[in-house]
Each structure stands twice: as structure tokens, then as C-alpha cells.
Amino acid sequence: MEFVIITGMSGAGKSQAIKILEDLNYYCMDNMPPALLPNFAELCVSSSKDVNKVAVVADIRSGIFFKDLFNSLEILRSKGILYRILYLDASDDELVKRYKEQRRPHPLSATGTIIDGIQEERYKLEEVKKRSDYIIDTTNMKLGQLKEELHNIFVQGNILYNLNITLMSFGYKYGIPQDSDLVFDVRFLPNPFYIEELKDFTGNDKNVQDYVMSFDSSEVFIDKLVDMLLFLLPHYVIEGKTNLVISIGCTGGKHRSVTITNRIASILSGQNYRIIVNHRDITKQKR
Known part of the structure; x- marks a missing residue:
């Protein structure tokens, strides 16, 4: 089974990425608590339906539950379930711009500014980013370019440098x-x-x-x-x-x-x- 975990900065395009993978015939789940990843993966493996391509978004929206991610990754590895991590990023200026255009608060900026939330999120995701298989910076990307990039990775199998x-x-x-x-x-x-x-x-x-x-x-x-x-x-x-x-x-x-x-x-x-x-x-x- 192909198991893809999508994570990264809020506002960097994870919602678009999960929709693109869904169009590529992945079974997709958004905003999954990391602690549930092993159970969900086992459910997909044992399903009577032909579920062989799965993509889930697990990110900072899980709040205190996000800290379970690394433990869940170890469990997946111990069970022989191969996974790949796709990390989406963008510059601070671009993320601020996107949040202002959408008039939405950053999930970590309840008591501060948007940039405060972005900086806190970068700190919390630092180790996840290091462990990621693919890092895509969407700062200057249009939706069509993101589609092409994900198609190259997950359909064509073209592995590009994370630059x-x-x-x-x-x-x-x-x-x-x-x-x-x-x-x-x-x-x-x-x-x-x-x-x-x-x-x-x-x-x-x-x-x-x-x-x-x-x-x-x-x-x-x-x-x-x-x-x-x-x-x-x-x-x-x-x-x-x-x-x-x-x-x-x-x-x-x-x-x-x-x-x-x-x-x-x-x-x-x-x-x-x-x-x-x-x-x-x-x-x-x-x-």
C-alpha cells in the first residue's frame, strides 16, 4: 500500500494537495489526529476493498495531539507499513498575505499576530520537516504548477531535489x-x-x-x-x-x-x- 502523509505550514497548500491526490485516485482523509494513523493504515490494509493508495493530512490543527506524530511513525515502521511524508512550505510574507486575503486567523495566533502564529508553527514543525521525503515550497507556485509537481512525484515517480x-x-x-x-x-x-x-x-x-x-x-x-x-x-x-x-x-x-x-x-x-x-x-x- 502507498501511504502518504501530508503536513507542513498552515496556508501553504495542504488542502489543495489533498484534493489533487484525490483526483489521482488516492483515498484521502483531511485533518487526521496523528495518534490514529497506525489504526487507519491497518484498516486500509485489511479492507476488503481495493485500497492501495492513501493520503492523509496531519498538521498543527490537531493541537496537543500533534505531538503523537513521531510515535505513530515509529508504530507504522514497526508494522512494516511504508509511508512517505510530503511537506508543504511557503515564505512568511506569502503566508501572511494568504491569511489576510482569506480573512482567516492562523490556528496558533489566537492571542497574537499572524506572524507570531507562523513563527511558532515553524518551530513546532522543524523536526517534521527534517524527516520529510518531499518538501515543496509553494511561495511562487500557481495551482497548476502544484498539480504538475505532485503528478511528477506520485504518478511519474520523478524524484526531484527539495529545492x-x-x-x-x-x-x-x-x-x-x-x-x-x-x-x-x-x-x-x-x-x-x-x-x-x-x-x-x-x-x-x-x-x-x-x-x-x-x-x-x-x-x-x-x-x-x-x-x-x-x-x-x-x-x-x-x-x-x-x-x-x-x-x-x-x-x-x-x-x-x-x-x-x-x-x-x-x-x-x-x-x-x-x-x-x-x-x-x-x-x-x-x-
Whole structure:
């Protein structure tokens, strides 16, 4: 039997994840007290029905009962029931934003602020996160991207590094993305904006891509940047980093940065990393 335990930060997408797995023909249960995990797993194993794929959400909503999780995991292991833990996470700023948009209180913020509840939850989940088989950071993920990620893991069996890489193009005229970990400037490349037949297109269009990549400096830059990233990324994984934002900027964020970002994303996607592409300024008003 395939037994998946979904946990992680409140607001990080566990409800969406359980719905996605249900659509993938998992028998699903939400908000299960951890102490009941062994009994529930045994019930599924002994069921006369063909229950061979199970997913449950066990998280901080269990309150004082959540401390039973580690004991239940030991019982599952002793009974020969194999399980995998899927941990969903997101940045503090994104979690605060989601709670404010939904106008819901954090389960641990009854006597404090949302950020107080988030920080307390991170502390309580620290050991669970270390034991997790898969860690997905949904900070910059759309629902469709989460679906694709879970399909890759639980249907295709593609095991990716627990590092989400967001490749973000941006325009310097609109400011550097605040959550950037690494920032690269491609304004040294010739600007398609000043080519009349190209200015109204973007780096998602082939004519702009062909122009930007027609210069030797573009290829050299990509080769050097990829070489550096392939050196850095395994070290980020070893250090336990789960979310990395690489920002690539040009003047307006529509031509050069978009082209280079797309090219880097294409290369890194074949290196067993989770890649999320975000063209932050591509639709903003023309100059």
C-alpha cells in the first residue's frame, strides 16, 4: 500500500494537495489526529476493498495531539507499513498575505499576530520537516504548477531535489524583486526595444529570442551563468535551502531578461530541479 502523509505550514497548500491526490485516485482523509494513523493504515490494509493508495493530512490543527506524530511513525515502521511524508512550505510574507486575503486567523495566533502564529508553527514543525521525503515550497507556485509537481512525484515517480528554483525576469525601472537571492543584470545586451519591428513583442516571441541570442555575448553569458549555478545549487541543497529566487533584469523586463530567463529555465529543467518561471514585468505598461 502507498501511504502518504501530508503536513507542513498552515496556508501553504495542504488542502489543495489533498484534493489533487484525490483526483489521482488516492483515498484521502483531511485533518487526521496523528495518534490514529497506525489504526487507519491497518484498516486500509485489511479492507476488503481495493485500497492501495492513501493520503492523509496531519498538521498543527490537531493541537496537543500533534505531538503523537513521531510515535505513530515509529508504530507504522514497526508494522512494516511504508509511508512517505510530503511537506508543504511557503515564505512568511506569502503566508501572511494568504491569511489576510482569506480573512482567516492562523490556528496558533489566537492571542497574537499572524506572524507570531507562523513563527511558532515553524518551530513546532522543524523536526517534521527534517524527516520529510518531499518538501515543496509553494511561495511562487500557481495551482497548476502544484498539480504538475505532485503528478511528477506520485504518478511519474520523478524524484526531484527539495529545492524550488524561481527564475524571475524583471525590469530595473520597476525595482529589483525584494525576495531575490541572486540577481543578474543583462542590460549589457543590445536592446530589442529600439528595433521598431521588435519593440511591441516580448522575449516569449521567437523573433525577439532570435535577435537577443544572435549575439555571441548572449551565449557566453548563459554558458557562464549555468556553469556557476550548477556549481552552487548542490551546495544550497546540502545546506537545506528549499526556495531560491534567481532574478534576471533588463530595463523594462520584457525582452532581454525574458529571453535569457526562458533559456536558463530550459537548461536547468533537465537537471532534476523544480523550476518555476515568473516574468514579473512582462505585461506592464510600455515606456
